[in-house]
Every structure is written in structure tokens, then in C-alpha cells.
């Protein structure tokens with residue numbers, strides 16, 4: 001496909017989409033876009049996450065009575081499936097788009113591939129090896145642990161679970177709201193770990209990948225990973241059900257790849273491509289202090305002034321915000337610097 005019909009490429013080869021990022025239309029009153037937005041909300045990402053959750057529910061998880069006891073048997077099986085699932089999903093996108101480079105740099109925001117930039121900040125100077133190891137040494141085990149403990153709590157009745165046969169309408173609504181719960185949980189924790197020493201000690205590890213690729217998705221400090229996956233526990237507090245909690249966590253774990261794909265569209269055939277929805281989080285990796293949340297389902301970034309929609313105007317607003325912050329910090333340190 002000709003990516004220049006959808007965006008522009010600079011001298012360095014970096015590609016930028018023409019379309020600006022839009023928050024969900026019900027916040028802006030642009031209801032004429034609602035149909036298109038709803039289809040994109042359901043297909044393909046959330047439909048795939050639902051299919052994966054159903055597969056876990058029927059093929060991987062034991063009956064609730066078995067999960068009343070934390071035992072290696074079912075936890076290890078769950079861990080093997082989680083590891084394999086991530087290996088297959090992230091690994092196949094890595095294989096086709098980063099190793100075989102099936103679409104070259106078409107629709108790729110950053111013209112370079114992580115392999116071309118060895119750096120001391122990574123284990124073995126390699127972003128890929130570092131990110132891969134952190135994913136499987138810390139993040140996936142923490143995911144399994146939090147998942148198992150939450151299911152164990154449900155199995156023992158330590159929740160506000162409701163009966164699905166009686167409250168199925170509410171549970172269906174809650175499934176539709178799961179991405180909103182994710183966005184609020186993720187925004188708050190993510191914003192917090194961008195402050196001071198929390199950034200230095202915890203979140204800088206994730207941000208070492210300025211040019212993210214699939215393995216960057218779950219490459220986090222264990223504290224960040226624990227927070228990231230703990231959003232499943234909201235379903236112990238809400239009137240919910242274990243299946244909805246599983247959908248929440250499955251979408252979060254597998255969905256982590258969405259912002260780290262690095263391409264705006266993934267070409268499937270010659271003339272067909274799917275939108276990756278990666279741009280909002282790509283801009284976060286590029287500029288650090290914008291787009292702490294997702295792509296505007298609950299537009300917390302818009303409300304708190306940190307939204308970057310990819311346009312030149314948003315660039316200018318961001319630079320102005322950085323300049324003001326610099327002045328504030330300088331004033332705090334007792335020396336005022338003149339505005340540039």
C-alpha cells in the first residue's frame with residue numbers, strides 16, 4: 001500500500017499520519033462519527049480479547065471449586081498458557097514486521113528498527129533481548145500471580161460477585177465498560193510513576209525503549225507490572241463476575257502490545273490493512289509527558305491538558321507547557337531563567 005496517501009515522511013524516513021487522533025465522539029458531540037467509532041471499539045481488538053477470554057474460561061481454567069485452593073497444578077498451567085500466548089502474539093508480530101520486515105517501513109512512525117540502535121541502557125546492549133527477558137522474567141509471572149490470587153478470592157466468595165443468570169445485562173454492560181476501567185486505572189498509575197524518583201526507579205525502564213517494538217509492551221519494572229495487572233482486582237470490589245474480571249485482565253495483558261506496534265497500519269494483503277491504534281502511545285514514548293492514557297475513550301489527557309493528537313498545534317502546546325514547567329522549576333530552585 002502507498003502510505004503517502006495516508007501520511008507524510010520526513011527526511012529521516014519517519015512517517016506521520018495525516019489524520020489527527022480523535023477522542024471518543026460522545027465527548028465532543030460529533031455524533032455523526034459514533035457508528036464508525038463503535039465499530040472500531042468492538043472490532044478487531046475487543047472481539048479478539050473476548051475470544052481469548054472465552055478460550056481461557058472453557059479450555060484453561062479449572063472449575064471454581066478447584067480454585068478455592070491456590071495450587072501449583074492449575075497456576076502452573078495458567079502460567080504456561082499466559083507465557084505461550086504472549087510468545088505467540090508478540091512473537092508473530094515481531095517476526096513478520098520486525099524480523100522479516102514484510103512491509104518494510106511503510107506506515108512505520110520511526111524509520112529505524114530497534115536492532116539498529118544498540119545502547120548501554122539495555123541488558124546485553126539490545127532492546128529486543130532486554131525487553132524479551134523482562135517480559136518473561138517479571139511481567140508474565142506477576143500477571144499469573146495476580147490472576148490466580150484474584151480468581152482464588154472469587155472462588156472463596158471474597159468479592160461482590162453477582163449471579164450471571166440474573167444480572168447478565170449488567171455484566172454485559174460491565175464488559176463494554178472494561179476498556180474504560182482500564183483507561184482510568186492505567187492513566188492514574190502511569191501519571192504517578194512519571195513523577196520524580198518513581199520515574200527514575202521504576203518507569204524509566206519501560207521508557208528506555210524510545211522507539212518501541214512488540215517486546216517493549218510488557219518490558220516493565222516489577223512494581224509497574226504489579227500495578228498494571230492489578231486492575232483485575234477492581235472486579236472484586238464491583239458487582240462483577242470472574243469471567244468479566246478475566247476479560248479485563250486478558251485485554252490488558254494481550255492489549256499491551258497495541259501501543260507498541262510501531263506501525264500505524266498493519267498490511268494484511270496488498271490492498272488491505274488494519275489500524276493498529278498505536279499512535280497515541282507512540283507519541284507518549286516519543287515525548288514522555290503526553291498521552292498518559294489510551295486513545296480517548298475516557299479523555300483524561302484532554303481534561304488534564306496532556307493530550308497530544310499528533311498535529312503541529314499540539315506540538316506547540318506541548319512545547320509551551322514544557323517551557324512553563326522549566327520556568328517553574330528554575331523559579332523553585334531560586335534562579336529565574338528568561339523565557340526563550
Ligand SMILES: [Zn+2]
Pocket residue numbers: 206212217259260281285
Ligand atoms: Zn509504553
Ligand SMILES: [Zn+2]
Pocket residue numbers: 190194203207284288
Ligand atoms: Zn510513561
